[in-house]
Amino acid sequence: MSMRITTLMSSxxxxxxxxxxMDRLTRLQxxxxxxxxxxxxxxxxxxASRAMSLRGELGGLDQYQRNVDDxxxxxxxxxxxxxxxxxxxxxxxxxxxxxxxxxxxxxxxxAMADEIDQLTESVKQEADVQYGGRYVFSxxxxxTQPYQLGGSxxxxxxxxxxxxxxxxxxxxxxxxxLHQLLGDGTGATDGKLxxxxxxxxxxxxxxxxxxxxxxxxxxxxxxxxxxxxxxxIRADVGARTNRLAFAAxxxxxxxxxxxxxxxxxxxxxxxxxxxxxxxxxxAYNAALRSGANIVQSSLLDFLH
Amino acid sequence: xxxxxFGLQTSLRGLLAQQQAIDITGHNIANANTxxxxxxxxVLEPTRPYLIPANSINNGSGAQLGSGVDITAIRRIRDQFLxxxxxxxxxxxxxxxxxxxxxxxxxxxxxEPGDDGIQAQLSRFWDAWSDVANAPENAGARSALVTxxxxxxxxxxxxxxxxxxxxxxxxxxxxxxxxxxxxxxxMASELAGLNRAIGDAVFRGQQxxxxxxxxxxxxDRLSQLAxxxxxxxxxxxxxxxxxxxxxxxxxxxxxxxxxxxLTTPGGKLGALLDLASPTGAPLTYRSQLDxxxxxxxxxxxxLHTSTPFFDPAGTTAATINVAVTSATVQTGSSGASxxxxxxxxxxxxxxxxxxxMYQALVAQxxxxxxxxxxxxxxxxxxxxxxxxxxxxxxxxxxxEEMTNLMRFQRGYQASxxxxxxxxxxLDTLVNRTGKVGL
Numbered sequence: 001m002s003m004r005i006t007t008l009m010s011s012x013x014x015x016x017x018x019x020x021x022m023d024r025l026t027r028l029q030x031x032x033x034x035x036x037x038x039x040x041x042x043x044x045x046x047x048a049s050r051a052m053s054l055r056g057e058l059g060g061l062d063q064y065q066r067n068v069d070d071x072x073x074x075x076x077x078x079x080x081x082x083x084x085x086x087x088x089x090x091x092x093x094x095x096x097x098x099x100x101x102x103x104x105x106x107x108x109x110x111a112m113a114d115e116i117d118q119l120t121e122s123v124k125q126e127a128d129v130q131y132g133g134r135y136v137f138s139x140x141x142x143x144t145q146p147y148q149l150g151g152s153x154x155x156x157x158x159x160x161x162x163x164x165x166x167x168x169x170x171x172x173x174x175x176x177x178l179h180q181l182l183g184d185g186t187g188a189t190d191g192k193l194x195x196x197x198x199x200x201x202x203x204x205x206x207x208x209x210x211x212x213x214x215x216x217x218x219x220x221x222x223x224x225x226x227x228x229x230x231x232x233i234r235a236d237v238g239a240r241t242n243r244l245a246f247a248a249x250x251x252x253x254x255x256x257x258x259x260x261x262x263x264x265x266x267x268x269x270x271x272x273x274x275x276x277x278x279x280x281x282x283a284y285n286a287a288l289r290s291g292a293n294i295v296q297s298s299l300l301d302f303l304h
Numbered sequence: 305x306x307x308x309x310f311g312l313q314t315s316l317r318g319l320l321a322q323q324q325a326i327d328i329t330g331h332n333i334a335n336a337n338t339x340x341x342x343x344x345x346x347v348l349e350p351t352r353p354y355l356i357p358a359n360s361i362n363n364g365s366g367a368q369l370g371s372g373v374d375i376t377a378i379r380r381i382r383d384q385f386l387x388x389x390x391x392x393x394x395x396x397x398x399x400x401x402x403x404x405x406x407x408x409x410x411x412x413x414x415x416e417p418g419d420d421g422i423q424a425q426l427s428r429f430w431d432a433w434s435d436v437a438n439a440p441e442n443a444g445a446r447s448a449l450v451t452x453x454x455x456x457x458x459x460x461x462x463x464x465x466x467x468x469x470x471x472x473x474x475x476x477x478x479x480x481x482x483x484x485x486x487x488x489x490x491m492a493s494e495l496a497g498l499n500r501a502i503g504d505a506v507f508r509g510q511q512x513x514x515x516x517x518x519x520x521x522x523x524d525r526l527s528q529l530a531x532x533x534x535x536x537x538x539x540x541x542x543x544x545x546x547x548x549x550x551x552x553x554x555x556x557x558x559x560x561x562x563x564x565x566l567t568t569p570g571g572k573l574g575a576l577l578d579l580a581s582p583t584g585a586p587l588t589y590r591s592q593l594d595x596x597x598x599x600x601x602x603x604x605x606x607l608h609t610s611t612p613f614f615d616p617a618g619t620t621a622a623t624i625n626v627a628v629t630s631a632t633v634q635t636g637s638s639g640a641s642x643x644x645x646x647x648x649x650x651x652x653x654x655x656x657x658x659x660x661m662y663q664a665l666v667a668q669x670x671x672x673x674x675x676x677x678x679x680x681x682x683x684x685x686x687x688x689x690x691x692x693x694x695x696x697x698x699x700x701x702x703x704e705e706m707t708n709l710m711r712f713q714r715g716y717q718a719s720x721x722x723x724x725x726x727x728x729x730l731d732t733l734v735n736r737t738g739k740v741g742l
Contacts, residue, residue: 003693003696004696004697004701004704005696005701006695006696006699006700006701007336007337007699007700007701007702007703008336008337008695008699008700009692009695009696009699012695013692016688038417039417040411040412040416040417040670040673041411041414041416041417041666041667041669041670041671041673042408042411042669042670042671042673042674042677043670043674044670045667045668045670045671045674046667048416048417048666048667048670049663049664049666049667049670051417052416052417052423052663052666053655053659053660053663055417055423055424055427056423056426056427056654056655056659056663057655059427059428059430059431059654060427060430060654060655062431063430063431063434063651063654066434066435066438067434067437067438070438070439132439133441133442134439134441134642138642139640139642140636140638140640140641140642140643140644141640141641141642142440142441142640142641142642143441143641143642144641158638158640160636160638160640160642160643162642162644163644163645163648164437164438165434165437165648165651165652168652168654168655169652171648266417298702298703298706299702299703299706299707300702300706303706303710
């Protein structure tokens with residue numbers, strides 16, 4: 001015997017089906033309007049945790065990208081300053097060669113010494129260059145001016161290394177130890193740049209044969225040695241700038257990947273969702289139409 | 305021989321029985337949409353036959369002449385076995401529904417995946433440390449870090465508080481249902497009253513169909529709350545066990561005993577008790593969140609050595625707190641303005657154990673919530689299926705009632721026609737006989 005179907009059964013079954021249909025429609029509508037297939041962890045627990053982890057990774061990549069930008073800015077500032085120092089030293093070298101020749105008179109040598117003093121100050125000024133309000137050549141003592149203009153040639157900063165994180169566990173130093181090039185000036189007799197420049201200036205003003213001799217020999221050698229050091233430092237800065245540029249493009253690629261993965265994980269597939277939505281809507285409409293017919297009719301409609 | 309009026313009486317019985325059957329059909333139609341109503345049916349039986357001792361003139365043998373119809377009972381159509389199945393499913397459904405509601409709230413408390421959840425706040429916290437590492441001498445970056453950290457800790461505290469509330473709500477709901485004027489007390493009291501009324505009616509030989517429907521409906525509702533079992537005491541009164549204790553007992557003066565401590569609750573009450581307990585889902589999530597907070601505190605503080613970054617005493621999600629100000633944030637171990645090794649090391653904690661523990665927790669919450677939604681859907685469809693079968697037996701079908709209505713109406717018409725025939729016969733006998741030649 002077939003199952004006895006009562007009035008309440010057919011109407012409650014229809015209501016249940018309509019509710020289910022409406023529920024599915026609402027879910028799909030949510031997906032369409034939010035563009036996400038995961039709006040809460042229970043929608044897809046594995047997907048949700050993967051999305052969270054990808055989002056964290058993406059946040060990290062964005063941050064590394066910002067770190068790279070900051071480091072690049074720091075190195076560019078350093079490179080410009082070092083370029084200026086290099087120009088100044090070329091001029092010093094020209095003056096040194098002129099001043100070392102016997103033809104130069106005392107007044108000409110004094111004028112050269114004055115210019116060299118000015119160039120020395122400009123070298124110190126370049127060493128005091130700032131990036132974002134920080135002294136880039138002060139080691140980690142970034143609030144301390146490394147060389148005082150018009151004052152002592154003693155280095156005021158420290159030997160600390162400033163680093164930027166450009167990846168997980170990857171840190172790159174962005175500062176240059178300019179102290180190893182410039183040194184601490186005359187008193188230190190360290191043969192570094194400031195000591196050499198002060199020596200050249202003194203020898204030019206001195207005018208004795210020994211001074212002239214020094215200008216031609218030790219001073220020139222010392223200046224050339226310092227120029228070599230400077231070139232080494234500039235090459236290093238250039239290499240690090242390249243490394244940062246490479247890191248930036250690699251981070252960009254990783255960002256694209258992570259964004260793509262995140263989108264695949266949590267974004268709704270629009271074409272699929274719209275198709276499902278249309279199908280569900282057709283099913284829902286059919287349920288409504290048949291429901292209206294089922295609930296209305298009974299034997300009552302045909303008795304007179 | 306029978307009396308000349310015998311046929312009138314037979315027709316009258318027919319009329320009365322058909323009329324009552326129509327009344328019953330009317331009652332069924334009127335209750336077609338009443339929840340818990342079981343359709344009723346008139347049990348029609350031929351009345352005791354009239355004994356004619358020597359019916360046959362030829363052989364003198366007797367006969368039994370039918371004397372009409374009688375409604376011997378108004379039967380309630382219901383399958384007790386389906387009731388048992390239905391109540392077992394209702395208990396599962398009550399359990400699953402309570403869990404789903406609670407887990408849904410717990411899941412919402414986390415607010416993941418979203419911009420305001422702990423994951424997003426953690427990410428911003430690491431970002432803020434990186435910003436400090438990029439500009440250790442900048443007081444603005446440090447104060448932004450402190451603000452971000454405070455937002456993070458207050459989010460931890462808020463989520464922890466919400467999880468506590470979810471557990472508390474389960475306890476409150478349990479207390480409300482089992483309280484002095486709660487659902488259980490009200491239903492038990494009404495069931496005791498129904499037991500008395502049904503017992504009295506049955507004692508008088510009646511079948512109190514509508515009272516029994518009401519009693520069945522109450523037991524259905526009770527079965528959502530906890531494990532229910534029903535024993536008939538032999539006089540149609542019920543002894544009802546509820547969650548392992550005897551709730552309704554006709555032999556006691558009050559007819560029911562409440563409040564009591566349930567030994568094996570099951571159902572919604574069992575689920576609520578479980579959810580409110582320290583081992584229930586909301587508080588388990590909270591203690592796992594505590595572990596995430598403790599991990600964050602210990603890892604950051606281990607690197608931030610000058611002074612604890614987070615209050616070392618606050619190692620739960622409810623008590624985690626920022627202990628530094630923008631002036632006491634440590635950026636580097638040397639103390640130089642540009643030293644950033646500490647900030648770098650803390651920023652490198654990004655994606656580490658704290659994030660992973662938290663992500664695992666959210667995945668667990670999601671999985672359990674999803675499982676509870678599925679369990680509830682299963683319980684609902686099983687319950688619907690049994691209810692459908694029960695409705696198939698006990699529910700009112702208007703088509704059927706309409707057919708019955710026609711049937712009984714025709715029966716009534718035919719009985720009336722028989723009566724008219726009898727009347728015509730008597731008219732012939734009384735008014736037309738003995739008039740020959742008049």
